[in-house]
Each structure stands twice: as C-alpha cells, then as structure tokens.
Amino acid sequence: MGILLKNIQMLLYTEKGPVVKRDNIYIEDRIIKAIGERPDTFSEDKVIDGTDRFAIPGMINAHTHSYMAFLRNVADDLSFMDWLFGTIDPLEQKMSSEDAYWGANLAILEMMKSGTTCFNDMQMNIHQTTRAVKESGMRAVICRGLVGSGNDEAGRIRLNEAYEEREAFKDCDRLNFFLGPHAPYTCDEEYLKIVASEAKKEKMGIHIHLAESLSEMEGCAEKYHCTPIELAERCGLFDVPAIAAHCVNVNDGDLDILKEKNVSVVTNPASNMKLGNGFAPVAKMLEKGINVCLGTDGAASNNSLNMFHEMNLLSLIHKGVAKVPQCISAKEAIQIATINGAKALGLEQQIGSIEVGKKADLAIINLRTPSFMPKNNLIAGLAYSANGSEVETVIIDGTITMENRNVLTMDEERIYFEMDQILKKMGLENKVY
Numbered sequence: 471m472g473i474l475l476k477n478i479q480m481l482l483y484t485e486k487g488p489v490v491k492r493d494n495i496y497i498e499d500r501i502i503k504a505i506g507e508r509p510d511t512f513s514e515d516k517v518i519d520g521t522d523r524f525a526i527p528g529m530i531n532a533h534t535h536s537y538m539a540f541l542r543n544v545a546d547d548l549s550f551m552d553w554l555f556g557t558i559d560p561l562e563q564k565m566s567s568e569d570a571y572w573g574a575n576l577a578i579l580e581m582m583k584s585g586t587t588c589f590n591d592m593q594m595n596i597h598q599t600t601r602a603v604k605e606s607g608m609r610a611v612i613c614r615g616l617v618g619s620g621n622d623e624a625g626r627i628r629l630n631e632a633y634e635e636r637e638a639f640k641d642c643d644r645l646n647f648f649l650g651p652h653a654p655y656t657c658d659e660e661y662l663k664i665v666a667s668e669a670k671k672e673k674m675g676i677h678i679h680l681a682e683s684l685s686e687m688e689g690c691a692e693k694y695h696c697t698p699i700e701l702a703e704r705c706g707l708f709d710v711p712a713i714a715a716h717c718v719n720v721n722d723g724d725l726d727i728l729k730e731k732n733v734s735v736v737t738n739p740a741s742n743m744k745l746g747n748g749f750a751p752v753a754k755m756l757e758k759g760i761n762v763c764l765g766t767d768g769a770a771s772n773n774s775l776n777m778f779h780e781m782n783l784l785s786l787i788h789k790g791v792a793k794v795p796q797c798i799s800a801k802e803a804i805q806i807a808t809i810n811g812a813k814a815l816g817l818e819q820q821i822g823s824i825e826v827g828k829k830a831d832l833a834i835i836n837l838r839t840p841s842f843m844p845k846n847n848l849i850a851g852l853a854y855s856a857n858g859s860e861v862e863t864v865i866i867d868g869t870i871t872m873e874n875r876n877v878l879t880m881d882e883e884r885i886y887f888e889m890d891q892i893l894k895k896m897g898l899e900n901k902v903y
C-alpha cells in the first residue's frame with residue numbers, strides 16, 4: 471500500500487542537527503521510498519493531507535517492562551527496595567499469563583497513543599508480549615529477564631525460553647531479541663558470566679539494570695568490592711552490544727568504561743526520581759560521547775509510558791541541576807528519544823529517523839492543538855509543550871496503526887474491560903485513597 475504524506479512538515483536529522491522541512495513523503499513496501507521527488511513507480515492508495523501536520527520519527531522507549539502496566543498506581547511513595555521486593559514482586563508472583571498479555575496490550579496502547587513506535591522490554595513472561603506486539607503492529611526488542619545464581623537449573627531454563635521465543639518469532643522482523651540479566655543484586659557473578667558468554671555465542675545484545683539505587687551500590691561494594699559497572703565489565707557483559715538502564719550512581723572510572731566499551735545508557739528520569747534514586751549525570755555522559763537514550767521504565771514506577779513527558783523531564787531536570795539553560799536542548803532531547811534509541815538497539819540503519827530507505831515508523835502530530843500554537847518552533851514544542859495527546863496518526867512498518875487517534879490494530883475497549891477484571895482478581899479494586 472502506498473501512502474503519500476502530502477506537503478507535510480517533517481523533522482529531519484542533518485549533519486547540522488535537527489531541522490524542520492516541508493515536502494511530500496512517499497511510503498511503500500514498509501519503507502520511506504522518497505522525500506520530495508515522486509518515485510517513478512509509486513501509486514498512492516492513501517493520501518494524508520499535511521496541512522497543519524508535523525511528521526516526526528516514532529519515539530523509541532529504550533527501557534520498559536510493558537506487562538507492568540496492569541500494576542500502575544498500586545505501589546507508590548515507597549523506597550526502591552520496598553517497592554520492588556515488598557510490593558511489586560509479590561503481585562508479580564500472582565500474575566497469570568493472561569494478566570501479562572493484557573498488561574502488555576495496555577502498555578502498547580498507551581505508547582502508540584503517545585507516538586512511540588518501538589520499545590525495549592525486559593520481563594519474564596516474554597511470550598505474552600511478543601504475542602501482543604505481533605498482533606498490534608508495534609515494534610519491539612524483547613529481553614528475557616534473567617535472575618539466577620551460578621549454573622543453576624532455573625537460570626538455564628530462563629535462557630532457553632529466550633532462545634525458543636526468538637526462534638518462534640524469527641519471521642516477524644518487527645521483533646528482535648536480547649538477553650536481560652536483571653541486575654547485580656538478583657544475578658550472581660557466575661551467572662552474569664554465563665549470560666555474557668551465552669550472549670556472545672548466540673550473537674545477542676544485553677539489556678541490564680545497573681547502578682540504579684544506593685542500596686545496589688552498597689551491596690555490590692560489600693560483595694564484590696567494586697561498582698556495578700565494574701562488575702558487569704569483568705563478567706564480560708560489555709563484550710557484546712550492551713544497554714545499561716539507569717546508571718544513576720556512576721563515577722568517572724565507570725563513565726570511562728561505558729565509553730570505552732560502547733555501552734548505551736538508558737536514562738529513566740521519572741522512575742529514578744519517583745523511587746527516590748536520583749538521576750543519571752546525562753550531560754557528563756553526552757560530553758564524553760556516550761550514547762544516551764531514553765526510557766520510561768515500567769508503569770508501576772513512572773507511572774506512565776509517555777515519552778513526551780519523559781523528554782520534558784529529561785531536559786528540565788538537567789537544566790535545573792546544572793543551572794545551565796542550554797543543558798539538554800530540545801534538539802538534543804528529541805534525538806535522545808529517537809535516533810539514539812535506535813543506535814542502542816542496533817537498529818540505526820532501519821529506524822530512528824525520517825530518511826529514505828528506512829522503515830516507515832512515524833508519528834504525525836496535529837498542530838491545531840493548544841500545545842503547538844502559535845506554530846513558532848516545532849522542535850521546542852516537542853520537548854517543552856507537547857503532552858503526547860497531539861499525536862494524531864501513527865505509522866509503524868509502513869502500516870497505519872492509529873488514525874485520527876483511533877487505534878486500528880487493537881481493541882481499546884476490550885483492554886479496559888480486561889483491566890477491570892484483573893483489578894478485581896488481584897483484590898486491588900478497593901485500594902482507593
């Protein structure tokens with residue numbers, strides 16, 4: 471199906487940085503066929519009028535736990551360890567496969583409606599998310615969350631699940647698979663080494679939580695006499711393409727390791743601040759040339775999966791802390807939320823920007839909305855005034871998945887119905903403040 475985005479403003483990444491340009495975009499065979507000049511063979515089945523519309527690359531949520539959407543607003547204002555092990559973990563133990571499936575659906579719905587077209591997910595019930603991703607038309611990298619000690623049976627079973635899932639979905643190129651060792655406090659050194667060598671052998675990337683809380687730092691220092699970043703390096707986790715979520719507590723030596731080993735850092739400002747963990751030294755990381763991308767973390771700690779909200783926080787926090795208003799400009803924030811995520815996932819040649827030959831993963835914003843009026847500076851609008859509800863149409867892999875805010879590939883009402891059922895089943899419905 472050929473889609474013509476006619477005379478539309480678009481965000482392009484040039485050598486001089488992001489610019490806004492107005493032209494035609496031609497989409498066919500899942501890719502951006504041409505910008506400007508009409509390709510010889512193109513025939514449009516669909517025309518989207520670009521008047522007062524702004525096409526941007528779809529956002530890439532580089533760290534989340536999609537199924538956790540059903541645990542939104544159930545554990546708040548708690549310390550990190552009380553949140554994770556005292557409240558969330560016991561609820562996760564009660565979760566069925568269907569709960570995980572509907573949770574993932576809710577997450578995908580929320581992400582699609584706020585302009586996200588790809589997400590990097592860590593979790594244990596991967597089959598339910600791959601199912602939801604495949605059905606909804608989303609794009610994702612699925613990472614089997616791994617916890618284990620030594621060469622134990624449980625850790626091995628989890629690894630095998632990751633391989634089975636990758637094999638089962640090898641024909642869906644909207645799905646990619648990484649390994650997700652959870653964290654240094656849930657995986658011991660020997661298991662981390664096993665995961666690293668498996669990743670190398672299987673040619674898979676690594677996605678791990680690192681240096682998130684002070685208690686993690688203390689535990690790591692006590693047990694291993696090093697920082698979490700040093701531990702991950704010595705286990706070989708950085709010898710394959712690696713994504714480290716959080717990296718809030720990092721010293722200069724840690725930053726040197728991250729840079730030297732080409733590790734991508736995912737910063738999650740809302741989750742880090744809400745759990746009272748702080749925030750990563752993003753400006754310093756960027757200065758060093760580390761690839762920093764952006765994530766929401768799960769809806770149980772954020773409590774939303776809206777990348778516009780996340781971009782806004784990212785930019786404002788670092789300006790405020792550094793007392794430097796130039797810090798993390800709107801132009802930097804939007805690249806962190808898109809192309810940098812694509813780099814981290816090894817998908818830079820395919821997604822992350824509006825470019826001829828790339829997959830057509832786009833969000834189209836309606837500029838006839840209060841946040842974008844007056845239409846002075848559309849890039850500032852993305853980082854400073856938008857809230858995500860201005861996203862009107864979403865195209866993923868060349869398919870229109872949302873049009874005029876109607877999600878075409880998912881049953882929104884069914885998802886809400888299932889959420890009510892889960893709430894009742896979990897006994898959470900009376901937990902009203």
Ligand SMILES: N[C@@H](CCSC[C@H]1O[C@@H](n2cnc3c(=O)[nH]cnc32)[C@H](O)[C@@H]1O)C(=O)O
Nearest residue numbers: 535558592593594615616617652679767768
């Ligand atoms: N517990 C799983 C493996 C963990 S994968 C995903 C886990 O990450 C947890 N999680 C979500 N957000 C965070 C975070 O910010 N830091 C650490 N863990 C998190 C979440 O509760 C979930 O259990 C198993 O039995 O196999």
Ligand SMILES: [Zn+2]
Nearest residue numbers: 679715767768
């Ligand atoms: Zn997380």
